[in-house]
Amino acid sequence: MPELPEVTTTVKALNKVLPGLFVLDVWTDLAKKDQKIKQFKNTLKDKKFFNKFRRDIKGTKVKNVERRAKYILIHLSNKKTILIHLKMTGHLLFGKYEFNKKENKWVPNEKERKELRDPYNRFIHVVFTLAKSRQRRASYKNLVFCDARKFGKVTMIPTTKLYDKDSTLQVLGPEPLDNKFTFKQFKKRLLIKNSGKIKTLLMNQEIISGIGNIYSDEMLWIAGIHPESQPANIPDSTLKSLYKEMKEILKKGISSGGDSTSDYRHIDGKKGSFHLSHKVYKRKGKKCSKRGCSGVIIRKVINGRSAHFCKIHQKLF
DNA sequence: TGCAGTGTTGCTTC
DNA sequence: CGAAGCAACACTGC
Numbered sequence: 001m002p003e004l005p006e007v008t009t010t011v012k013a014l015n016k017v018l019p020g021l022f023v024l025d026v027w028t029d030l031a032k033k034d035q036k037i038k039q040f041k042n043t044l045k046d047k048k049f050f051n052k053f054r055r056d057i058k059g060t061k062v063k064n065v066e067r068r069a070k071y072i073l074i075h076l077s078n079k080k081t082i083l084i085h086l087k088m089t090g091h092l093l094f095g096k097y098e099f100n101k102k103e104n105k106w107v108p109n110e111k112e113r114k115e116l117r118d119p120y121n122r123f124i125h126v127v128f129t130l131a132k133s134r135q136r137r138a139s140y141k142n143l144v145f146c147d148a149r150k151f152g153k154v155t156m157i158p159t160t161k162l163y164d165k166d167s168t169l170q171v172l173g174p175e176p177l178d179n180k181f182t183f184k185q186f187k188k189r190l191l192i193k194n195s196g197k198i199k200t201l202l203m204n205q206e207i208i209s210g211i212g213n214i215y216s217d218e219m220l221w222i223a224g225i226h227p228e229s230q231p232a233n234i235p236d237s238t239l240k241s242l243y244k245e246m247k248e249i250l251k252k253g254i255s256s257g258g259d260s261t262s263d264y265r266h267i268d269g270k271k272g273s274f275h276l277s278h279k280v281y282k283r284k285g286k287k288c289s290k291r292g293c294s295g296v297i298i299r300k301v302i303n304g305r306s307a308h309f310c311k312i313h314q315k316l317f
Numbered sequence: 318t319g320c321a322g323t324g325t326t327g328c329t330t331c
Numbered sequence: 332c333g334a335a336g337c338a339a340c341a342c343t344g345c
Binding site: 319320321322323325326327328329330331 | 344
């Protein structure tokens with residue numbers, strides 16, 4: 001689901017279709033009149049914010065789309081940036097949709113519906129209408145935010161303020177696939193806290209950004225490290241292999257078009273294929289597929305998250 | 318049938 | 332201060 005490879009896949013696809021399009025309008029069914037929950041202020045879940053968001057966005061043009069950690073950044077010509085986090089079940093679709101007044105919801109138009117026979121298209125919560133010019137509404141397309149559990153977040157920030165002190169993006173750790181992110185830095189960042197389990201640290205966005213539950217399980221399996229190992233106890237040679245496998249598995253995720261174990265979809269509604277090559281994630285009770293290993297994959301809750309691993313070849317340091 | 322489990326983050330509590 | 336727990340929500344699968 002939406003971890004670095006999924007968000008990368010979506011952003012790459014959006015960059016092929018969105019730049020240059022004008023935003024004609026935006027619709028949502030998420031906005032609540034009196035949003036009392038603090039973390040939803042300044043998001044589309046807040047009616048007041050949505051009204052302002054809609055005023056700001058109408059008539060602007062999309063410049064380009066960028067990824068930072070698991071965030072999607074849509075830069076606009078009005079010097080503002082739409083910030084989207086897919087959280088657990090969110091995904092973006094691009095195509096032609098129609099508002100069905102009878103059912104009071106958006107549906108893919110007939111042509112697209114045939115290809116998108118997918119139950120998750122039911123959960124449409126935000127719809128942007130875009131076109132090549134401010135006038136040519138006839139040739140519109142929609143950018144659609146689907147999210148079964150409604151955990152996802154959509155907001156907007158002035159582009160220059162994105163990396164202000166204490167902002168959401170400012171506190172994020174380095175990008176794991178950045179060439180400047182060396183082994184030395186990787187090790188240093190894992191040791192920052194002086195304690196903690198390797199799996200939890202890998203998923204901590206302030207230490208390294210973009211890694212979540214699935215990819216952390218998979219990279220630890222390949223590197224032969226038990227998820228509860230303390231980084232300080234892991235020998236350099238093993239840590240080096242984790243560093244290498246981290247990059248490899250994330251790249252494999254990207255080349256597989258992401259992981260569709262659950263709701264994640266490409267912008268055309270198609271599934272990614274990374275879930276077909278899982279070695280541990282969601283494979284509880286299955287035989288460990290490492291050559292010569294006699295282990296069985298187990299599931300254990302570690303710091304509130306389910307971890308999947310092989311007790312035999314994944315060594316506890 | 319009912320309830321445990323589901324990818325993430327950030328607020329609250331200790 | 333940091334770490335742990337849980338809430339945000341709706342569905343699936345045992």
